[in-house]
Amino acid sequence: MKNFIITLIIILIPVKSFGLIEVDITRGNLNPLPVAVSPLSIDEESRKNFEKILKKKNIGSEISSIVENNLKVSGLFNPLNKDAFLQEPDIANLKPRFEDWNLIKAQALITGKVSYVEEKLRVEFRLWDVLAGKEMMALAFTTVPNNWRRVGHIITDKVYERLTGERGYFDTRIIYVAEEGPKTQRVKKLAIMDQDGANNKFLTLGNELVLTPRFNPTSQMVTYLSYFRNLPRVYLLDIETGTQEVVGDFPGMTFAPRFSPNGKKIIMSFAKDGNSEIYTMDLENRIVEKITNHPSIDTSPSYSPDGKFISFNSDRSGYQQIYVMKSDGSNVKRISFGKGIYGTPVWSPRGDLIAFTKLHKGKFYIGVMRTDGSGERLLTENFYQEAPSWSPNGRVLIFYRETKTDSKGKGFSAKLWSIDLTGYNERQVPTPTDGSDPSWSSLLSN
Amino acid sequence: MKLSKILKNGFLIVVACLALSACATSKKTTGQMQGDVYTGTDTVEYLASGVPDRVFFATNESVLTTASRETLRKQAAWLRKNSKITIVLEGHADERGTREYNLALGERRANAAKDYLMTYGISSDRISVLSYGKERPVDSGSNPLAWSKNRRSVTVKAN
Numbered sequence: 354m355k356n357f358i359i360t361l362i363i364i365l366i367p368v369k370s371f372g373l374i375e376v377d378i379t380r381g382n383l384n385p386l387p388v389a390v391s392p393l394s395i396d397e398e399s400r401k402n403f404e405k406i407l408k409k410k411n412i413g414s415e416i417s418s419i420v421e422n423n424l425k426v427s428g429l430f431n432p433l434n435k436d437a438f439l440q441e442p443d444i445a446n447l448k449p450r451f452e453d454w455n456l457i458k459a460q461a462l463i464t465g466k467v468s469y470v471e472e473k474l475r476v477e478f479r480l481w482d483v484l485a486g487k488e489m490m491a492l493a494f495t496t497v498p499n500n501w502r503r504v505g506h507i508i509t510d511k512v513y514e515r516l517t518g519e520r521g522y523f524d525t526r527i528i529y530v531a532e533e534g535p536k537t538q539r540v541k542k543l544a545i546m547d548q549d550g551a552n553n554k555f556l557t558l559g560n561e562l563v564l565t566p567r568f569n570p571t572s573q574m575v576t577y578l579s580y581f582r583n584l585p586r587v588y589l590l591d592i593e594t595g596t597q598e599v600v601g602d603f604p605g606m607t608f609a610p611r612f613s614p615n616g617k618k619i620i621m622s623f624a625k626d627g628n629s630e631i632y633t634m635d636l637e638n639r640i641v642e643k644i645t646n647h648p649s650i651d652t653s654p655s656y657s658p659d660g661k662f663i664s665f666n667s668d669r670s671g672y673q674q675i676y677v678m679k680s681d682g683s684n685v686k687r688i689s690f691g692k693g694i695y696g697t698p699v700w701s702p703r704g705d706l707i708a709f710t711k712l713h714k715g716k717f718y719i720g721v722m723r724t725d726g727s728g729e730r731l732l733t734e735n736f737y738q739e740a741p742s743w744s745p746n747g748r749v750l751i752f753y754r755e756t757k758t759d760s761k762g763k764g765f766s767a768k769l770w771s772i773d774l775t776g777y778n779e780r781q782v783p784t785p786t787d788g789s790d791p792s793w794s795s796l797l798s799n
Numbered sequence: 800m801k802l803s804k805i806l807k808n809g810f811l812i813v814v815a816c817l818a819l820s821a822c823a824t825s826k827k828t829t830g831q832m833q834g835d836v837y838t839g840t841d842t843v844e845y846l847a848s849g850v851p852d853r854v855f856f857a858t859n860e861s862v863l864t865t866a867s868r869e870t871l872r873k874q875a876a877w878l879r880k881n882s883k884i885t886i887v888l889e890g891h892a893d894e895r896g897t898r899e900y901n902l903a904l905g906e907r908r909a910n911a912a913k914d915y916l917m918t919y920g921i922s923s924d925r926i927s928v929l930s931y932g933k934e935r936p937v938d939s940g941s942n943p944l945a946w947s948k949n950r951r952s953v954t955v956k957a958n
Contacts, residue, residue: 536936537935537936537938537939538935562934564898564902564934565898565899578902583929585902585929585930605928606902606929606930608899608902608903609899622899624902624930626910627861627911627914628907629907650904652900652902652903653899653900666897666900668859668900672859673896673897673900696896696897697897697899710897712895712896736941737894737895739897739898740897755894757941758939758940758941760940760942762938762940762941762945763939765939790898
């Protein structure tokens, strides 16, 4: 896992050119920016070396395909068909003929070069403003060859950041529950994959039921619920070492875990004698604190990014609604007042919004509201969907959706989906098996 | 006891419901449901002859119905006769709720059954509670009848 940390050497950051291209991400983008992703050029010797190591015929094209796919999936960019490109990749990277790129209506152009340097993968790339005829950015980095997919994600993050003014979310991973088998006897495993569905890896074997994995702030640890030995308890998993330990070893079920923003505490529910309350546990000294005290179901807690507040759902009013309180449990205030029942509040990384699941008249919605409950906006409606998790830049939500079975109880599936905060760009996130309970990591290259 | 016998009879429930105006409007009785509580026997197994293993709940509720209380009294009598037997009460919810809330709801339902068994003399150390939330439906259907079968607390022999 050492090679997970990429060596990033920035050789050149031009700040002189003012980007004329700008992508507005605050509204639904119905006219994605036309961008040409020229395949990264590669010399013949480097190509052969990487073919031997990575079993990829042309690693330059492979990396640019990753960039292209990321840009397309973001919904903000429209990568143009390579068949229309007039300039060879190596020449374009030196000095693009802007008239040629203008002709195919490209507004931005990405070029680059891959080379094999001392057993490492060296990549440089440039972002060009076609209309202004200027270079907007040039970066180079060197890493172990196995990191080639991450290189594509990092390039996308840099391009996205330069063109939108916001941090990207492409060099990230998703932890989720992989599902298989009949609906009445689902086999569930923890799984982790890159944000684009590549490099899927199962972290548990499926011998016991596992639910609701969530990353810690550094994305190295995961807290989740496991039914190991038929005792549903909150566990902690170190992704790197594979070490697992029970953290919620209370005299009853512990569930709905999440990390505090500084990663030092786990907040979770503990159910006993028909009553679920919210507790925190300090991971260093194992001190447990009871946060709520009410004879109703209090669960699905989530901290605000500054750690000062906690949102949760409770049925103390008779039905499940969303509440916000101070992190010591004081000042409990109900914030959801719309029609229907509300659950799974998750504070956005920017701190200004809470994403939630809503059930109203037999339909499930994923929505967002401000932290005082105002400005409710429903992003998507379906037969069943829940459990939103934010991209690290707070622009995209990932959640899971289950299908309605037919009259014979057949046709059940659970899939991961994502949608932009704008309510546009709804997409299924590819997974090798069915999936649920997704949690988005932080940006890995930080 | 007479009332419970009546409740077993689907036809008579219809009559009873028609007599109650609220029942006739909001709590329609179909073949296997009263209101939205399952009253059929499709999925029911027996701990011993005449001792059903499960009780059913209304949506979002953990209140025991008259029929559920009768089932639990039968279970209590059987447990008193078989004093070495320990049990697990497995609480479940239907698929129409968020996963975490349903885990809590399953726990609340199983505890409702536990409390009732205790009032009929069954010691708490013979009973453990396990919530599955919506993870283990017994009917994979996506319709009100299937959901009613899945909102349940099942008494399982532990030894």
